[in-house]
Amino acid sequence: MTTEPQRTPRRGAAEPTGQRPPTASERPPGLRREHRRRSAFAYLTLSPTLAIVGLLMAYPLYVAIDLSLRGGQIADLLNLERNPLTLDNYGDVLGDPGLAGDIVRSIVYTLGVVIPAFAIGLGLAVLLNKAFPGRRIIRPLVLLPWAVPGVVVSAAFAWMFDASYGVVNYLLRTVGAIDSNVAWLVDSNTAMFAVILPTVWKYYPFFVLVLLAQLQSVPNELYEAARVDGASPLRQFTHVTWPAIRTAASLAIVITGIGVFREFDFIFPLTGGGPNEATQTLAIRIYNEAFQFFEMGTAAALGIVTMAICGVLLKAAGRAVRREFG
Amino acid sequence: MLEFPSWQADEGTFSLWWRELITEFERIHPEVRVDLYALPFDSYVDQLTIRFAANDRPEIVHLPARNAAEFAGRGWLAPLEDRLRSTDIPRTWTPLQEVMALDGEDYGVLLLGYGYTLYYNQRLLESVGAEVPATAEEMIAAAEAITGDGIYGFGATTAPNPDNYTELAAFVVGSGAALSTDDGAFTADSDAAVAGLDLYRRALAQAPQGIQSQQRNELFLTGKIAMLLDGPFFLNELDNATDAVRPGLKVARAPFPRVPGGVSNSIHMPAGIDPRKAEAAWNFIALAATPEWQRRYTELTTNPAPRADSVTARAVAETPQLELFQRLADEAVSVFPGHQAHRERFGRISDIVSAAATSLITTDESTASIAARLQDELKQAMES
Numbered sequence: 012m013t014t015e016p017q018r019t020p021r022r023g024a025a026e027p028t029g030q031r032p033p034t035a036s037e038r039p040p041g042l043r044r045e046h047r048r049r050s051a052f053a054y055l056t057l058s059p060t061l062a063i064v065g066l067l068m069a070y071p072l073y074v075a076i077d078l079s080l081r082g083g084q085i086a087d088l089l090n091l092e093r094n095p096l097t098l099d100n101y102g103d104v105l106g107d108p109g110l111a112g113d114i115v116r117s118i119v120y121t122l123g124v125v126i127p128a129f130a131i132g133l134g135l136a137v138l139l140n141k142a143f144p145g146r147r148i149i150r151p152l153v154l155l156p157w158a159v160p161g162v163v164v165s166a167a168f169a170w171m172f173d174a175s176y177g178v179v180n181y182l183l184r185t186v187g188a189i190d191s192n193v194a195w196l197v198d199s200n201t202a203m204f205a206v207i208l209p210t211v212w213k214y215y216p217f218f219v220l221v222l223l224a225q226l227q228s229v230p231n232e233l234y235e236a237a238r239v240d241g242a243s244p245l246r247q248f249t250h251v252t253w254p255a256i257r258t259a260a261s262l263a264i265v266i267t268g269i270g271v272f273r274e275f276d277f278i279f280p281l282t283g284g285g286p287n288e289a290t291q292t293l294a295i296r297i298y299n300e301a302f303q304f305f306e307m308g309t310a311a312a313l314g315i316v317t318m319a320i321c322g323v324l325l326k327a328a329g330r331a332v333r334r335e336f337g
Numbered sequence: 338m339l340e341f342p343s344w345q346a347d348e349g350t351f352s353l354w355w356r357e358l359i360t361e362f363e364r365i366h367p368e369v370r371v372d373l374y375a376l377p378f379d380s381y382v383d384q385l386t387i388r389f390a391a392n393d394r395p396e397i398v399h400l401p402a403r404n405a406a407e408f409a410g411r412g413w414l415a416p417l418e419d420r421l422r423s424t425d426i427p428r429t430w431t432p433l434q435e436v437m438a439l440d441g442e443d444y445g446v447l448l449l450g451y452g453y454t455l456y457y458n459q460r461l462l463e464s465v466g467a468e469v470p471a472t473a474e475e476m477i478a479a480a481e482a483i484t485g486d487g488i489y490g491f492g493a494t495t496a497p498n499p500d501n502y503t504e505l506a507a508f509v510v511g512s513g514a515a516l517s518t519d520d521g522a523f524t525a526d527s528d529a530a531v532a533g534l535d536l537y538r539r540a541l542a543q544a545p546q547g548i549q550s551q552q553r554n555e556l557f558l559t560g561k562i563a564m565l566l567d568g569p570f571f572l573n574e575l576d577n578a579t580d581a582v583r584p585g586l587k588v589a590r591a592p593f594p595r596v597p598g599g600v601s602n603s604i605h606m607p608a609g610i611d612p613r614k615a616e617a618a619w620n621f622i623a624l625a626a627t628p629e630w631q632r633r634y635t636e637l638t639t640n641p642a643p644r645a646d647s648v649t650a651r652a653v654a655e656t657p658q659l660e661l662f663q664r665l666a667d668e669a670v671s672v673f674p675g676h677q678a679h680r681e682r683f684g685r686i687s688d689i690v691s692a693a694a695t696s697l698i699t700t701d702e703s704t705a706s707i708a709a710r711l712q713d714e715l716k717q718a719m720e721s
Contacts, residue, residue, distance in 0.1 A: 086411035174547035194546035285497030
């Protein structure tokens with residue numbers, strides 16, 4: 012005798028009631044008409060938004076794809092049909108031995124920013140979730156970097172990292188960590204670190220904001236119960252805090268990761284992708300192809316490749332988040 | 338209305354000249370208005386590239402001359418050959434006007450060609466008992482003696498930047514070598530070029546590391562850099578020096594057997610605009626090129642205008658350095674590629690040379706090895 016395997020309902024899933032909503036064809040005619048009328052009204056009210064989204068997103072995307080499929084030097088974006096349709100740009104991009112390096116550097120930069128920014132954000136969120144004197148003053152200060160434009164942050168860090176007069180070298184020399192000045196931004200060994208640091212400084216407040224908002228929603232009784240049960244601060248974190256913020260943390264990591272992967276504002280003013288391509292990520296490479304070398308088609312193809320990589324990352328991250336939601 | 342974006346629209350003395358010229362042009366042509374407005378230099382070429390690509394072209398096109406061939410090669414600029422033939426520009430202009438030619442046709446009028454000048458801080462040279470250097474070796478020896486305690490013997494762009502190309506090429510060309518020949522062969526790994534690269538490397542070893550040109554200027558004007566090489570347009574910057582430093586800042590011929598020269602900026606007409614507007618734009622360019630306005634250019638900007646005999650006695654009385662600037666401009670050998678294909682792909686060539694400059698500045702790799710790699714990469718770039 013076989014038995015139907017019992018499925019455990021996923022967390023968060025609605026309990027089965029034994030009833031399902033009627034399909035469109037099962038509805039009485041009057042209800043069907045009403046449903047159609049409501050749907051039409053819904054689309055009507057949505058149409059301005061859809062039109063704006065279509066103009067702002069779909070059209071530029073169409074132009075970018077079209078541009079990436081046109082051969083030759085493209086001198087007129089409004090007359091792309093002058094250039095023949097071809098996959099040459101993709102062939103050039105995917106056959107370029109430098110592309111792997113650009114992708115690796117983009118990933119190194121992304122991980123180099125997201126991991127420390129998340130760690131700092133989490134630490135500060137946990138700290139700011141506790142009551143202590145001066146918390147009201149410190150909270151806005153912690154979030155301040157998020158309000159500063161990226162280019163301004165870059166300019167400030169460019170001076171801090173200045174090889175001759177920068178405060179970073181001064182402090183390191185003062186504590187005896189270095190004997191002579193380090194040219195942070197023009198040395199291939201240190202340039203990536205020098206562009207990661209300001210990006211971390213800019214992005215960590217976002218994690219603080221998201222995680223702190225999530226922590227505020229954790230009932231204090233849970234912590235009290237854990238303390239009564241004799242849980243150490245670490246166990247309280249792993250068994251109460253982390254489960255409560257895990258979903259928000261996953262989403263914040265995904266959103267930040269994709270933002271950082273395409274980041275331009277920090278790298279370009281600081282190093283322009285140099286020295287010798289040491290900080291040339293995909294975003295910088297696209298810029299250089301388009302505006303330094305006038306290779307519009309190649310730049311567009313690289314942009315589409317970057318979008319595809321972001322899409323793959325988003326898909327993988329989405330799966331992880333869905334697992335969290337259940 | 339003639340639209341005229343320019344990074345010089347709010348640039349001190351150049352702005353004065355443009356505005357005077359526009360006033361005169363509008364007086365002669367009351368039916369035409371010229372709309373001069375400023376765009377930042379750092380993003381100027383990018384912004385113009387986007388506008389041309391989108392077929393939104395200003396009627397008067399002002400360009401950094403190094404980018405002119407790239408714009409012309411894409412069909413964005415109108416050929417001016419026929420119009421120029423009806424003027425005396427071909428006979429009276431600096432030989433550097435040749436960089437405006439593509440496929441035997443001129444696509445613009447050069448507004449400033451110059452020879453590199455040595456700017457030096459006399460007090461810092463005297464502090465180590467050095468004379469004004471007449472050779473690159475003397476300059477490097479003086480720089481080595483000066484460097485220390487936060488003072489640097491030489492100043493240059495030591496961070497990755499398009500200026501790396503011009504500064505590196507100035508040493509190579511000044512030494513009598515070249516990165517490429519007019520027939521399209523690259524010579525970056527020749528013995529003479531390697532010697533020039535080595536001079537560049539040794540001079541920049543005495544410069545603050547990781548700085549852009551703006552920081553270099555600031556350090557020179559505050560007395561922390563003893564010597565630098567630049568065009569005549571840097572002279573106006575000396576007014577911004579501190580009171581204690583200003584009297585000691587002087588100019589001299591660049592310490593090379595050959596004067597390395599550069600082209601600064603040029604004026605053009607876009608291709609495919611309304612014929613009436615094209616005519617008005619040409620009238621504007623023609624007015625700018627007249628002897629009267631070329632002399633005014635020299636007087637106002639303290640830069641030698643491209644038209645011969647534009648340096649007047651009055652201008653020299655006010656700015657004695659003009660005589661030297663004019664001599665250097667007349668002697669100058671361009672640091673930019675002469676071959677058309679190289680000029681059309683200057684962006685990529687500049688990028689490769691900038692990477693080599695970074696290697697020379699920041700690594701211990703031998704100069705010969707860096708030169709060999711530079712040679713290979715330049716060849717590959719033109720073959721791709």
